[in-house]
Amino acid sequence: MKFKFVLLRKSNNLTFKRSFIKMDMINRENKYKTYLRLFLMVLLISIPVFLVKAQNNDSKPLEKIWVSPQQEKIIISSSSQIAEDKTEFLSIQEAIKTLDFENSTEAKPNFGYTSSSYWCRFKIENTASVNQIRWLEIQYPALDSVWLYEVDSAQNIIQVRLLGDKMPYNKREIKDADFLFVVDLGARKTKTYYMRFRTQGTMTFPLVLWQPQAFSEQTANDRFGFGIYYGIIVVMIFYNLFIFFSLKDRAYLYYVLTIASIALFQLAFNGLGFQYLWGNFYPFNDIAVPFSITFFSFISLLFARQFLHLEESLPKIDKMVLFFVALIIMELFLTFILPYKVMIKVSSITGIVATTLLFYMGVMSYRKGYKSALYFLIAWSLFWMGILCSIFKGFGLLSTNFITTYAIQIGSALEVILLSLGLADRINVLKSQLAKKTIAEKNQKIENEIKQRYLIESQNQKLEQLVAERTADLEQKTIELQSQNQKVTDSLKYAKRIQEAILPPKQELDAILGEHFVFFKPKDIVSGDFYWISEHKEEQKTVIAAVDCTGHGVPGAFMSIIGNNLLNQIINEKQLFYPSEILEELHKGVRTILKQDYESSSNILSTSRDGMDIALCVINRKENTLEFAGANRPLWIVKNGGFEEIKGDRKAIGGWQNKGEKREFTTHSIDLNGEMNVYLSSDGYVDQFGGDGQISKKFMSKNFKKLLVDMNTKDKTAHNLENQRSTLEEVMEKWKGNEPQIDDVLVVGFAVSKE
Template identity: 30%
Template structure:
């Protein structure tokens, strides 16, 4: 039954629009209009080509009108009206009014004794240039008492040709205009109050529905202001572009915002997803109508707008009934408000069709319906808030009950849990003690492993030092005995010279004896040999001092404080330690830059250098053994913030999997017993302690490169 009622309602709406958009002619008799003692009749002629002029219009055949408010809809035709009037009053000043501010062009001709007086009014004519300060076309008619007059009216328009016409005294017409303005003032007040009230609520509750409603009623109010001409009168009286384009654009925006408000208020996407898609399509059509209208297709744009608006009205009202049927109660107010608006539209259309009389109520039916719609929609939002409030209160009550139930359950569970916690506490305490013991054992094992790595390094260090010191010391000791022998010979010569000096021999004989002694012991060779032996001892001692200096640099013990240290010196001291591993078979190339001193722990960095160099030497020996061909390159360089140490070998190299694991504790590529697997892990942690980075580049069979990046100024990291 409801579906049948809806179909009847929609059919009635379309029928009324169809009736209102057709030309109304009198087929049987001419209708005589009376306004007091002023009698006039109106006839109409359609000029489809727009070629007729005032000079040849009198010979044309006019058709009488049944109503003084014809509506010809959207048309490219020009309409001529012939007005015959007789004045039976004592007045002579009258006004002919067309109550439609959107008429594009209207020309009023007064024919009196062969003289033609012309009055032209366009909708783009600024009000200040019109004789009367009214948005409606008003034409002055002077008709003496007891006389007759014939006038012609030429109308063409890009908008709906709705032509409510009246001929009255100038005072009566101006009173009608003031009354019309009074009606619109009431309507504007309602819209303004609803606008301010709901925008205040939106700013208070931050509900988007109020924001959509505010925009909706704003464009609805502007639409009515455009259609009634008050936008031209009060908002943009001198802007021809807005006068011509604004009614269409704002009417389309009214439809768009009505859809957006419907989306939000009725939750269309949730309750009627297919309707949601349809309405989105209709929004696109609104934009199409605007584009067509702005491009110059006025009639086509208006027709698209009219058809789309009719369809939107039907879809929105259907959606309102559908969502209400689905159980969404706020849709009831929505349906009632839209019904009032559509009722106003229907009354207005029936007025244009001549079914209802033309009066203040029927002329302002759309304003009344729109005002009631805006008011009821505001009530609908308020009702929705009340529903939300009740739902919130009900939800809060349910929440309180649930919390009370939870509290009871929690109290009961607390007793059970407390017992279980006490039991578990004892178990956890025992387990914790076991874990502490295991942790302590693990720490001791880790400490022992680290110490093992250090001892391994120390053993290597000791062997290197012993080897390096042994060579120069052997050189010194091997020169001591020959030097003692040569010194003994010198002492013997000195003794002989003492004896010779106290003898009684002549000077010549003494000189001869001395020469014999020098020749006997080969004195010149003895001097050369002693010089060589002393130089050898000096070189051995210097080499020993150099080794001791390198050892002192390497084994820095000031690890608790940061020191400014020379990285190049640390590398050289480490090379001294590993020199015995090179065995004169591996070529070492040093490319040192003139580095700035950096803040670091020098001893720990030397340990890193030692680990990297020994690994490199081991990799080289794995390829070349005791043969030559191995190369070890050490480079240093720096930028504004960091120094870089690059150690490259041409050893075995590493694959990608090995590179990923190289810094993991206990990972080693050496044979069992040759390493603990902690060297690279210690190196990684040491560089990390310096806030630096360590990078590895390697390929199997091509060698390996380690790059250390160390900050020049040690930065304390936040923990």
């Protein structure tokens, strides 16, 4: 019986105790002696096995982790043993006796969302002959409680310490965003530790043993990276907030709140918010993450509605978004009521749905032709990938590593930058649309005024005829006619101011061309000649044109308006920069506007033969070339005293055209391999009558070419292009003498060289 008593003490098992009591009773009854002997033999064989199982559940030995002074950083997780406590509330003694610990193979063990507690144990041996102070870091700041037990070889508890985000920050041993325990390792000593982890969120506990100096250096590097990230966030918040106050565009306010929600999530997720902001108000930790995710889903959808103009462009999707936003508003209130373990899962699912919806809205808007949606689409795609990585890590579907740990920071930083670019592009698009609308309204107004002046001029002619027929009222009618003429003249002067407003201002010409001149002298108050310029920095191209429209005065001015509008459409809107293509499109546009392709019921083409001649060149800074195409007008180049004439095609823009004929033009390309002066003009200068003799004659192209060469060679002071303009005007006035000006005069000269 003494032997049985010893067995009972060792097993500490109530079931065995009851069995021995029953056996003792049977032993007193002689008729069961044979069965008792057999039972005792089986029991004596089985008890040692049960004793071993009860006292040492895990058959796997706990290997030592060797710590030398040279090791700055040791990954503890991969050299420890881990066990799951499904009851959640086992004590240290119960965990030691009952849990089956398994060797860990991961440096960053991750078990996703779970209601279980987890235990970890490891053994550390100091190989040095001196004491070592180490810091044990748990690299995940969102754990509710972390218990550290130090036990001796007999499994007796030596020391117990507790950390967690349910405790005030000022209670921590070492002040840091992550949890840190001080580990004092005696010389040549071995210590065994047990750790218990509980959380309502993701169960992950990467363990690292640091030298304090090495940890401080690593933390400084990490903080530098976070500083850059939060610096981007703060700059974007203030920058876009400033724009919001300037433009009063709600898209910027929603965007600022979106960035703020991302920043709040990051501060709560990586522990920096607990460290620097709400460390002593720890209950906020349970709210911060699910609230920031839910608020982000809410405000980002409002931002997308405003940015993508969903109400006008995609009304059905807009209604779906508003319904989802209403649900999220209710969810926002629930974050203050429901427990963290429920809301973190609900908010994570909401975040996935919201980002998926944002991606879908971006795709649909881009397919509808909204170009700024491309920035939106790429930005949210990157952020969406970051969120998915983080959420899948939370559910344990992805392992914990640098990418999955910082996926949201990486994605959100890229998203913030790209969306800021998208907002800037959105402003440019709106400005462009407004500018086009303003130009169209202005041009329409000018066209209407010119039509009105034209009608006034026609009425004036009728009045003159009426005066001739009514000779009896000549004096009175003459007075009336003078009054009407004055009105017409005033109107034409006003039309001149309008036409001058359409022409490129001198400041624009100075900025684009640099050294240049424009000699522009209309025959009448308004002109049928005009010059045109447009610079496209993205394409590194500048387009210059000198245009001679049919007629002069009001009809010519009306044609110049048509030509100016068509050049704006072809070059600035359609982005055509090849000279021959520009002229071909201009030809089609003139014939369409003047209905020169129109056939009546009698199959007779329109009698309108109006059109224009043009010299157009493109300065191509990418290729360092000067490209030219002309319709009945040439290009002249003076370089190093030499003269070169490049003739345009002997075809007009608009006017009569054979049926089936395809009007095509030729592009000439000149390399910019040195400084040269380039000249474009209408035919008004060379066709002007005058001269020294009794017989009046035209100035002619030959004399004009000679004049250009002389200005660039003989007269040193005329090398300056502004002086050349004065020379051209003086020569014209001297040649014309008392002869009237017969046509509008336009000469454009500019210097160009290789960059």
